[in-house]
Amino acid sequence: MTEGRSRRPGPRIEEVARVAGVSKSTVSRVINGEKYVSERSRQAVHRAIALLGYSPNHAARTLAGSKANAIALVISEQGSRVLADPFFAGVLRGVHAELAGRHVQLLLMMNQPSDGAGQIAYLTGGHVDGALVVSLHGEDPLPRTLHETGLPIVVGGRPLAGGSLPFVDSDNFNGALEAVRHLISLGREKIATIAGPADMAVGMDRLSGWRCGLAEHGLAVKLVVHSDFTPEAGALAMEQLLHMAPDLDAVFVAADIMALGAMMVLQARGYHIPDDVAVVGFDDSVVAATAVPPLTTVRQDVEQFGRTMTWRLLAELAGEEKLPLSILLPTSLVRRASA
Amino acid sequence: MTEGRSRRPGPRIEEVARVAGVSKSTVSRVINGEKYVSERSRQAVHRAIALLGYSPNHAARTLAGSKANAIALVISEQGSRVLADPFFAGVLRGVHAELAGRHVQLLLMMNQPSDGAGQIAYLTGGHVDGALVVSLHGEDPLPRTLHETGLPIVVGGRPLAGGSLPFVDSDNFNGALEAVRHLISLGREKIATIAGPADMAVGMDRLSGWRCGLAEHGLAVKLVVHSDFTPEAGALAMEQLLHMAPDLDAVFVAADIMALGAMMVLQARGYHIPDDVAVVGFDDSVVAATAVPPLTTVRQDVEQFGRTMTWRLLAELAGEEKLPLSILLPTSLVRRASA
DNA sequence: CCAGAATTTGGGAGCGCTCCCAGGTTTTCA
DNA sequence: TGAAAACCTGGGAGCGCTCCCAAATTCTGG
Incomplete structure (x- = not known):
């Protein structure tokens, strides 16, 4: 009845100032962590804020101040x-x-x-x-x-x-590098890759890592097919790779989700994973652990x-x-x- | 130099009002779609807004008004x-x-x-x-x-x-119902379910749909195992079901992600999907299409x-x-x- | 011991908008 | 034809805060 306009609930900075026994300028300073406030005032303000359950009005701060918060x-x-x-x-x-x-x-x-x-x-x-x-x-x-x-x-x-x-x-580069080194340590020598799109850094960096890993051991870096990040495209890419080199013994796939498609194709063609072809993915997304067989992959912490x-x-x-x-x-x- | 305080860029409501030849009250009315504005004013304001590239200040609206926008x-x-x-x-x-x-x-x-x-x-x-x-x-x-x-x-x-x-x-209930009807139309009679947690509506409703579908055709509604929405738990649940009824011929799984685990177990036990056991999932998540075999599922549009x-x-x-x-x-x- | 610097405080203008009020104009209806 | 109702408009207070200014107090060093 006495309120002119319907107000938002909760206390205002003015009340905090009154309870703390300081001015609202000082309260504002405390809230914004400025220097030039005595320890005594700071404590008093903090107590008042806790007591009243005060929470600054976002719109007002933004309007009055020079930042949007x-x-x-x-x-x-x-x-x-x-x-x-x-x-x-x-x-x-x-x-x-x-x-x-x-x-x-x-x-x-x-x-x-x-x-x-x-x-x-x-x-x-x-x-x-x-x-x-x-x-x-x-x-x-x-x-x-x-x-x-x-x-x-x-x-x-x-x-x-x-x-x-x-x-x-x-660190896509080093992730891919580690994947390839792992494959090499397993004795694989004909290692292909299903790379991501060439216009995405994530695709390029993982590809570079693969290249470096092979180059370190003097292995050929020919078996590359670019793809996009879908299972269908991964399957298609795998078919191309098998066409290029039916005797490949490993493939590094730049995303788990593509690896799923690739593994489907490999298994359909009668290749055993990992005995005939080892597969390493990237991301450690939710599908990696439940793939058949479970997918070795490079984990990134999103x-x-x-x-x-x-x-x-x-x-x-x-x-x-x-x-x-x-x-x-x-x-x-x-x-x-x-x- | 002439500015006292650093101002936000862009025109203010006052300028729009000036350009449109009306008061800022009227501009405000137009912006907020109130009635009691003449068509003539409305047009003029819209023209001015477009001309100036005006966009209302969110903080000011929120502070002044009774809603937060x-x-x-x-x-x-x-x-x-x-x-x-x-x-x-x-x-x-x-x-x-x-x-x-x-x-x-x-x-x-x-x-x-x-x-x-x-x-x-x-x-x-x-x-x-x-x-x-x-x-x-x-x-x-x-x-x-x-x-x-x-x-x-x-x-x-x-x-x-x-x-x-x-x-x-x-509509989890009817989705599940449809899934079960589909299984029955395929001639399946011993239809189990891996249900979601009993304290989640999504789990309960899908379970109810399964029950109704079976009841419609007088089939037994015994083969239920509750699980949570992980592949591991799905696998475990499938093992329990096989223990309860090694001769089941279909399973409705309340989530694709659990179905993945269940399918792994079925295949490991030598069951052929779908010849021995038909599997239907729920969600049509990204994993459904790439499962081996691709998973029949109930699609929801998230x-x-x-x-x-x-x-x-x-x-x-x-x-x-x-x-x-x-x-x-x-x-x-x-x-x-x-x- | 005192000028100047550093610290601490309060007062108050104003951020850009909405919404109330008051007044004018037009329409409606008995 | 006249009074009430509906429509349209502008003015201005004030939302709750920050930040500038001025003033008071305390700390420096020559």
Whole structure:
């Protein structure tokens, strides 16, 4: 009755100030972790906040202040959905974990082909302080465009276009290298690969690792077929490889999901896995352990991926200096029955 | 130099008003789609908005207005991650698609066991207008708690606890029913099931469908083993079933991912699929098509799931009357080689 | 011992918008 | 034909906070 307009519930900064016996300027300083606040005031404010259950109003902070207190997670969805799904969920979990406890909102944007311009306008329009761009397609211009407007970003997955964008990626090269070394240690000599698309960094880096592993031992690096990240394409690629070299004795497949298709073809053609042909995948996705036979694969920690991207972005927003431009996360070989 | 404080880029509502030759009240009315605006003014405002590339400031709208212009997507993550991942990504895509073009932000929250109370405080603290709660675990109290505070919510997946929460779910019952009818039409008579957990609606509903399908034809409904949504547990359940009835001729598995484990066991025991034992899964997840043999399964459209939840929530927020309390989405049988 | 620097505090303008109010104009209906 | 109802508009208070400014206090070093 006495309220003019319907107010949001909860106490305001003014009440905290009153209870703590200081001004609202001081409360604001404490909340934002500024220096030039006496220990005495800081304690009093913290007590008052706890007592009242105060939580700052996000909209007001954003409106009054010079930052948005929010970051965006931008998913660039150009095909390759199959690869994206489990990857994406894991990354998201990591991002969220890293954000926990900070007063930063996570906004989600998916790259609809229709609204490229609108999206850029939104992102650079002061609604967010920075963006995490998960861009599986290496040549996507979005990260660069955003970066050039001065918006702090971190790209997930090495961007292909030259220049220097901050990014986080799994160490695809060394993962593949380790896979090939493992195959060689098993005595395999005719080692093929089903590579990812040539326009994706993830595809290229895994291919390079395979090449290096073979080159180390003077083995031939001819048996390459490019494919996309689907089981069907993996099957097709395997057929091509068998056509090129029916006597191959191992294949490194750049994604578990493609390995599934490849294994189907191998088994249909009467090859025994791993006796005739050893198979190593990549990702250690949920399908790897339940494949028949269980798939030896290179594990990447997607949750760590999300956490690291977020950490890097927040560090930059906090004004930290000397941050590494790019961060590669370790991979590890998971040995199962297929190799 | 002339700017006192660093301002956000872009035009403000005042400029739109000036260009359109009206007051900012009128511009606000147009933006919010209120009635009591002449067609002439409306046109002028729209032209001015397009001309200036104006986009309303979210923080200011939220602060000044009585709504937050944001909804939350709350993921209740109590185990069952494997099921959740692809499901979750699809739902998210649907949510996003439905939100496109509206001035509604999507906030993401994952249920960290640690911050249950903080999360509720945040959600009911006026930061969001409503919430989508994806809660696979049927007895999760969060949806009910939120609903009781008056926050509009839509639950994804039928909530188990009695009462009347608005929810969206796949028609698990009829999907299972159709699967069983298909098996019966194939001449199978000893049809087992690997059911989901008994404390999840999704598990119970699929089990009920199986029961009904058998009951329709007077078949025995004894061969049930409960399991959780992992391949390992599926394998274990299959072993139990074979122990109970080595001569079973079909099995309906409540999730593709469990079916994978079950098929491994069947094949290891020398059963041929589908000749000896027919297998039908549920979900039509990415693994179904690449299983050996390819898995016949019940398809649910997870993207539609997300879209429908969002539509239902936005409709309620818009004050629409006579909304259905619950919505069941159709499923369809996808025939492949396993049955 | 005192000028200047460093620290600590409160006051208040204003971020960009919505929503209430008051006033004017047009339509409706008995 | 006149009063009530519906329609349309602009002005301005204020949402809850941050950040600038000015002032008060304490700490330095020559």
